[in-house]
Amino acid sequence: MRKVLAVAFLVLCAATAMAAGPALVTVRVGVHANEGGTPLAAVAQDQGFFKKYGINPVFTIVESGPAEMTAMRADKRTLDIGYIGAGVAWNPIDGAGNQLSFVFLDNLSNSEMMLAKKGVFVDSNKNKKFDNAEIYAGLKGQTVYIEVGTTPGGWFKTLLEMSNAGKADADKLWISCETSAYLAGYTAPNNNPANKVSVVNTLNANLPAGMATGGGMQVVAGFAPATSTILKTNKDVEKIATTVSNFPPEKSFPSTWVASDKWIAENPVVAQNFINALYEAAIWRANNIDAAMRAGEMLAQRPVNSYDPTNLVAPDKADYQAWFASGDALGYNYMKALYESKVPNVPKGNPVKPFEKAFNDTLILQAIKTIK
Numbered sequence: 001m002r003k004v005l006a007v008a009f010l011v012l013c014a015a016t017a018m019a020a021g022p023a024l025v026t027v028r029v030g031v032h033a034n035e036g037g038t039p040l041a042a043v044a045q046d047q048g049f050f051k052k053y054g055i056n057p058v059f060t061i062v063e064s065g066p067a068e069m070t071a072m073r074a075d076k077r078t079l080d081i082g083y084i085g086a087g088v089a090w091n092p093i094d095g096a097g098n099q100l101s102f103v104f105l106d107n108l109s110n111s112e113m114m115l116a117k118k119g120v121f122v123d124s125n126k127n128k129k130f131d132n133a134e135i136y137a138g139l140k141g142q143t144v145y146i147e148v149g150t151t152p153g154g155w156f157k158t159l160l161e162m163s164n165a166g167k168a169d170a171d172k173l174w175i176s177c178e179t180s181a182y183l184a185g186y187t188a189p190n191n192n193p194a195n196k197v198s199v200v201n202t203l204n205a206n207l208p209a210g211m212a213t214g215g216g217m218q219v220v221a222g223f224a225p226a227t228s229t230i231l232k233t234n235k236d237v238e239k240i241a242t243t244v245s246n247f248p249p250e251k252s253f254p255s256t257w258v259a260s261d262k263w264i265a266e267n268p269v270v271a272q273n274f275i276n277a278l279y280e281a282a283i284w285r286a287n288n289i290d291a292a293m294r295a296g297e298m299l300a301q302r303p304v305n306s307y308d309p310t311n312l313v314a315p316d317k318a319d320y321q322a323w324f325a326s327g328d329a330l331g332y333n334y335m336k337a338l339y340e341s342k343v344p345n346v347p348k349g350n351p352v353k354p355f356e357k358a359f360n361d362t363l364i365l366q367a368i369k370t371i372k
Contacts, residue, residue: 024056025270030068030082031299033061034224035311036107036255037083039296043288044281046295052280053273061300064204066149072260073098080263081274085109085151085223086253090342093358095351101264101360103271104257104278105323105331108313110244111224112155112253114144115211115231120218121240130240136163138219138240139173141194145202145210145220148182151253152204152221154341157186158251159221159241160197164189173197185344211237224311225302244313253341254334255312264360272363279320279367286316320368324361335359 031041041059044050050057060079062068065088072079073091075098083106084091092100114135121130121138130138139160146152157175164172174188177199202210202220208229210217213236220230230237239245243252257278264271285292292314293307315323323331339355346352 024051024054025267025273026056026058027270027274028060028078028080029057030060030062030071030079032065032068032083032085033300033302034111035293035296035307035309036085036109036111036224037296038300039292039307040106040278040281040285041083042295042299043285043292044277045299047281047284049277049280049284050274053277055270055274055277059299064147064150069100072100072258077260077263079260080267081257081259081271083255083257085111085255086155086338086342087150087153089256089258089338090345092258093339093342093353094346095353095357096347099261099353100258101261102256102335102358103259103264103360103363104275105315105335105364106255106257106278106282107315108243108252108334109151109223109255109311110242110313111227111311112152112221112243113223113227113239114156114159114219114221114241115227115237116219116240117211118236118238121238129245132163132165135159135241135246136167136173139163139197141196142219143198143200145200145207145217146222147204148177148179148199148201150204150223151255152223153182154345155243155253156199156221158341159246162246162251171195175199177201184348208233224308225306228306228308228311251337252334254338256335256338259360261360264363272366275363276367276371279364279371282315282320283317283371286314286319289314320364324365324368332361 031038065084068082069088069091092102121134124134146156160173169189172189173195174190176196177183179201204222204226207220207222207226209215211220211230211234289309293309297304297307323329336355339358343352
């Protein structure tokens with residue numbers, strides 16, 4: 001009788017396990033509380049893509065890219081994979097210590113913006129858009145507040161470079177900043193005080209207060225949700241530049257997912273399944289952009305309608321297929337431009353990984369190939 005009961009118990013356990021499905025694998029995931037940084041992961045969770053591929057994501061809403069990279073590169077890492085903006089994108093290029101790799105192109109960020117109090121920049125063309133010449137004139141001798149270690153830090157350098165285009169070195173604007181790391185690899189074209197643009201390292205979260213009446217700031221470069229908050233709460237502020245409106249494709253900064261190389265090596269199937277889930281979520285997001293924003297808000301516990309889909313460009317299935325159809329396709333061009341812009345930020349003396357090592361494209365290529 002005991003033997004029969006034991007067999008019956010085992011059969012019952014097996015049946016219960018089959019009904020429950022295979023055990024999910026826990027993956028520690030870093031996401032950012034903005035339009036680019038949360039919706040894709042939220043869609044993958046809410047639409048069942050993570051579950052479909054056997055993933056149990058444990059989310060951490062990170063306060064900044066640098067903190068996320070520290071967690072992912074620690075000897076005892078607390079994150080396996082995560083979303084990042086371009087600001088900390090030098091980390092997968094850094095060949096020292098515990099290394100990371102780019103594994104997925106999420107979106108093209110339009111979150112980065114330069115905002116200013118009305119009247120600081122003059123729309124001389126009267127077309128409600130500021131071109132490079134107007135940006136040059138407005139920035140000359142100006143102070144700009146930026147959290148320099150985040151994406152807007154590099155973004156602003158590119159914006160300044162474009163405003164300087166075609167000018168002799170003696171006439172170009174140049175950056176002064178007390179944060180020495182921000183000037184790594186940067187050489188000022190001249191030292192004329194009249195052409196100086198002072199960059200003050202300021203937490204992105206503090207920009208709305210600084211731009212409020214009496215806050216003391218006139219010009220900021222930041223990212224959502226701070227930029228959205230400023231525009232919604234201060235009628236005396238206007239957009240001067242955004243990524244989509246001012247940057248050509250080769251200057252656009254993709255937002256990406258990066259993962260621990262050690263985690264990928266130890267969990268190759270899990271890593272592939274995770275990227276498969278992201279890819280299916282990206283296809284869904286492209287066709288349901290507003291719903292994706294609401295899902296992201298819920299995951300990040302942000303107010304409803306605080307995420308603005310105009311702050312990013314979300315590729316669809318056709319885009320992914322075309323962007324990674326060959327090594328010289330647009331997706332690789334975006335990634336290579338990001339790579340080249342971030343090589344100077346690798347700490348001096350550390351080895352620089354070649355592009356082919358920094359971007360582990362096998363996972364995204366397999367997802368595109370197998371998911372029809």
